[in-house]
Amino acid sequence: NAGVTQTPKFQVLKTGQSMTLQCAQDMNHNSMYWYRQDPGMGLRLIYYSASEGTTDKGEVPNGYNVSRLNKREFSLRLESAAPSQTSVYFCASSEEGADYEKLFFGSGTQLSVL
Amino acid sequence: GESVGLHLPTLSVQEGDNSIINCAYSNSASDYFIWYKQESGKGPQFIIDIRSNMDKRQGQRVTVLLNKTVKHLSLQIAATQPGDSAVYFCAENGPNTGNQFYFGTGTSLTVIP
Numbered sequence: 180n181a182g183v184t185q186t187p188k189f190q191v192l193k194t195g196q197s198m199t200l201q202c203a204q205d206m207n208h209n210s211m212y213w214y215r216q217d218p219g220m221g222l223r224l225i226y227y228s229a230s231e232g233t234t235d236k237g238e239v240p241n242g243y244n245v246s247r248l249n250k251r252e253f254s255l256r257l258e259s260a261a262p263s264q265t266s267v268y269f270c271a272s273s274e275e276g277a278d279y280e281k282l283f284f285g286s287g288t289q290l291s292v293l
Numbered sequence: 294g295e296s297v298g299l300h301l302p303t304l305s306v307q308e309g310d311n312s313i314i315n316c317a318y319s320n321s322a323s324d325y326f327i328w329y330k331q332e333s334g335k336g337p338q339f340i341i342d343i344r345s346n347m348d349k350r351q352g353q354r355v356t357v358l359l360n361k362t363v364k365h366l367s368l369q370i371a372a373t374q375p376g377d378s379a380v381y382f383c384a385e386n387g388p389n390t391g392n393q394f395y396f397g398t399g400t401s402l403t404v405i406p
Contacts, residue, residue, distance in 0.1 A: 183336070221382065222337070222396040237393060269336050278344060280325070280386070282394065284336030 181205055185270050185285035192260045192292045200255040200288050202270030210273040211253035212237075212282070213245060215266040222269065228253055260292045305403045312370040314400045316383035321364060323387035327394070328357060328368045331380045340368070340381075370402075378404045 183204045192198060204211065213225040224237030228247040242264060244256045253272075257264055267289050271282045306312045318326070324345040329337035343350045343357045343366075350357050356369040366383050380401050384394040 219398055221398040222384075224393050227393070238395075271336070279342055281327070281339045281342070282329075282337070284338070286334070286336050 183270055183272055183283050183285035185268075185288050187288060188286065190288060190290050192257075192290065194261060194292060196260050197256065197258050198260065199257075200268055200270070200290075201252070202254065202285060203252045204270075204272040204283070205251065206272060206274065206283065207250070208272035208274055208283070209250070210275065211247065212271040212273070213243070213253070213255045214269045214271065214284075215239065215264075216269060216287075217266050225255065225268075260290075262292045264290065265292045266290060302398070303401045303403070305405060306373050308373060308375060308404050308406050310373055312368075312373045312377070312402060312404075314368045314370075314381050314402065316366040316368075316397050318364050318366060318383070318385045320385065320387055320395075321361075323385040325386045326357070326359060326366050327384045327386075328355075328366075329382045329384060329396075330377075331382065331399070333379075337382060373402075373404050375404045375406055378402055 186201045209230050212227040214222040216222050223239050225239055225243050226237050226245040228234045231250045234245050246254045267287045269287050270285045274281045327342040328340040330340050331337040341352045341355050341357050343359050354371045358367045380399040382396050382399045384396045386394045
């Protein structure tokens with residue numbers, strides 16, 4: 180059981196380049212998320228998808244787009260990368276019960292924009 | 294917006310001692326709280342959660358305490374081990390945040406052998 184898998188693990192971009200971060204989960208979870216993690220800022224939600232076919236903005240959506248390709252996959256796209264998007268990106272999916280919600284995170288993508 | 298903060302950014306403890314990591318939250322409407330552990334180079338991992346209708350919840354070697362009066366959350370780790378060295382985050386969720394969890398900035402715990 181792989182859990183949440185993200186690719187790539189590392190990426191260096193030049194300002195203005197585009198790229199897509201891939202994420203897949205094999206736990207049959209409905210909800211998926213993209214977070215960014217910056218020093219001293221904690222994890223901030225970029226976008227989330229409560230179910231296949233739906234996406235919603237989080238706290239910091241500007242400069243990003245997402246696609247919920249199917250129940251397993253949720254991708255994050257940077258159309259024109261900026262140095263401010265240098266960060267570590269985490270994909271997550273959630274297991275939801277009657278009184279709990281656990282996030283399961285991937286191992287992250289370290290992105291540098293020069 | 295929400296704000297979740299930690300009192301101490303770093304904490305060092307001797308192996309075998311108990312650790313206490315604190316967290317303050319600002320939204321009195323938040324009703325669900327989670328502690329996550331993040332080891333170097335990995336994504337956060339769920340440790341323990343607590344709902345606002347509880348004051349205390351225990352897991353294996355960990356206890357979470359919730360004081361709603363002062364909007365304070367703490368994580369206690371008993372008999373701290375070197376493998377507990379990591380960054381610990383608290384996160385809050387509530388009826389007015391939808392699917393959004395708001396995370397604190399994290400406390401780095403170092404266990405001294």
